[in-house]
Amino acid sequence: MMNERIENGEVFEFYGSETKTVESNIEMEVAENFTPEYTDIFVAQTDTLSTSTTAVANKGRVSQKTKNRVVNIVIHIVLAVLCFVWILPFIGIVLESFRCESTGLAGYLIPKQWGFDNYARLFTFQNGLFLKWYGNTFLMGIVTAVVQTIFQLSVAYVLSRFRFNGRKFLMNLILVFGMFPGFLTLILLYTWMHDWNLTDANAPYGLMIIYVASSGMGYYIAKGFFDTISKSIDEAARVDGATRLQIFFKLILPLSKPIVIYTILMGFMGPWGDFVMATFMANNASAGYNVAAGLQWLITDSMKNDYYTTFCAGGVVVAVPITVLFLLLQKYYVAGVTGGAVKG
């Protein structure tokens, strides 16, 4: 445990090994903190037990049980309330998307007149502009998922397995430049993409390039995962004459299914939630929006009165497939996120 981080860039490596020893730490901690009282309390407990009758002891146990039950009921109620609070806005969106009597903010949740008007309006809005946004985002999601996965896994694998000149330099470089707000780069990238005609109405193509180009910088989670795969597997395969390429594709990747799926999922979901870059690159050309920028446009002050419920319908259309996909792959998401949290 005396091992500290050596340099900022190295820090992520160390959690992998450190977490394994946590158990013993805590045990020692607790042992130290509680041993002094241990004997006293033990004596006290035996004292009460010997002096009290069994009936009293039974009664105590029963009241403990009822107390537990009450606590549990309270917790159930609290959880129910919490879940209600969390889910309420989404119920709200769904309900308001079916409202037909008005299109602006209403001040009540349950529609007086139900119908699919808003969905019809959504899909016919400016000759199917919403479908265009949806297609833009879907395309970006697919491309980003594929390329980003390749890039991130490549960088993660190299930094996990290879030792070469400049490895630490590269890691420090990524760490330092990762501390700048990514938005800063957009000012230049917009001009750049504009020269190639990849902004405004063509923004999705420019965005795609921007999303994937630097995606290697997010290698941390995958690297943490690769670090946990024993290097002796590599060595054994090397002895058997496998090339590094074969090891990567035939050994490591099949073993890393959760992290591969996590990376794909993250890559696909990224463009659906991106608002800043999409708005900036589209530069008010509504044909180049993604769903986030487009739907936000629908409820800007000048549009809100006519399109608020349409926005709700759009929200439902966007959220439902994403949510279903997410819930299906939830297992992998949890693996990635918790792994990332533990290993940095």
Add this chain to the structure above:
Amino acid sequence: MKEFLTDLTIGGESISMRLLMKFTYRGDKYAAFTPVQSANSSEEEEIALARVLKNDGGKCYEVITNDDGDEIFAEFERRYEKKISGNKPLTTLEYQRLNWFQRILYKFKQFFVGIPKWFAKKFVKLGLKIKDFGISVWENIKDIGTTFKKGSWKTRVSYLVMGFGNLTHGQWLRGLLFFLFEAAFILYMVFWGGAWLGKFGSLGTVATIEEYDPILDVYTTVHVDNSFKILLYGLITIFFIIAFIYTWRLNVKQCRILDEITASGKKIKTSKEDVQSLADDEFHKTLLSLPVFGIVMFTILPIIFMILVGFTSYDYEADGYNNLFTWVGLENFNQMFTFGSQLSLAFGEILAWTLIWAVFATFSNYFLGMFVAMLINKKGIKIKKFWRTVLVMTIAIPQFISLLYVSNLFADNGIVNATLMNWGWIDKPISFWGDGTLAKVMVLVINIWVGIPYLMLITTGILMNIPQDLYESAQIDGANAFQQFCKITMPYMLFVTGPYLLTNFVSNINNFNVIYLLTQGGPPHFAWGDVGGYIAGDTTILITWLFGITTGSEANYKMASVIGTMIFIVVSVLSLIIFTIMPSTRREEDFS
């Protein structure tokens, strides 16, 4: 030979002892250390020494054979030498007696007391680095000279025609690549690079000229220089030149190696083998080439460009096209930090709110998320999976939908106000987004709503990993729930999720979505006036300020660059501080 002082615990007693360590350098990179026992060391001390090596050495060996032996040496030295000199650190046992709060305080103190020394060390280290760099440049130049003197005629030709050596030795692929690179470089420099570089110092002199068109008999405006392009392509040219120098040096080095191999009569690697090794020993080059190229072109180059913009007068007026901009030195930074100016006032207050926001957002989410996770984890709670799924589902829904909707729920004519008025609790709508303080509170509360599911998800797994027998024995010892939380759960969680807390804190400093989608940075704070062409508001944090400045009709790029640089400085300084005092990252040996 180096001597270190260390604390060891033998049989419950803390003993300070001297360790003699010998560092052996193997080759130029690898180092190993072996203990040197002093002649009069007792048996007890020897056992302790063995234990130090077992605890510490195992890992040190591992790292030492990794990369830089020197780093480890310095690290080892730092760790133990600190104990010998200055600010009397606590012994392990004394440290153990502190509670967690005192420990953090202690670490704070240690950190701030250690700052001057840290700076001194870094300064010395920087000096050494510069010295090393100088030496390596000199060595390189010397090596280039001797290679030329001793090399064959093929090598000497390669000094001018890159890749000639490789080509004549049969490595046609490498040779061809070298040659093409040189050709491309020369063509680029002659036709474009030289011109860009020549204007780089002034960023252009003539924006437009009126040109007479004899056919139409009108004067047309012709754009000549473009500061933006000059700055950009000048920078790219500099990158290119550095890459060229590096490649040229590589070319010379390869020629020398080829000469040596020929002299020793060994076989030279063929081009076919070169290609094959790209899938094997050199596989990392294949894998890294595209991602690193992407990072350099789309992150590093733009960021360096934007930092440079901070030293120019680039904004919507001096856009570099119609009106040129030029270098202004530190003027923008001066403007930002002139005491008492509106801009510096706004900057101070926005920075303060950014930090408050980041601290609150991080820790409220952390503790409440953990709390919810513990509620769900508790024994006897039914349908755990359902509760979790409901919360996790909210993560899946893109934030812009939920946040925009919630922002409208609390609008002046939104559902919340309408319902409250219906119930007769209020007479006129509460302006949730119109009042500065209220808006800040709302943003924080809604951020809790956003953040709890994530934290619930992350902490659930870790909480379940805590060995249950710890709690059971604690219960037997009479610890109540709160004590158990403080003594078992908290240390464990902080230890395991420490790095996550840091990344979370940093991402909260740059948490654009929650702030912007809820309030757009408003309500406007008119006292600051127009800061950088943008009316900043009460909930504006640095990153939304940056967004506002850049996207407004009066875009002020130079100030955006200054703010971006400031965000970087804040983030890096805070990361450094947190990394230093975080229980799980530093002095962790004291925990065990």
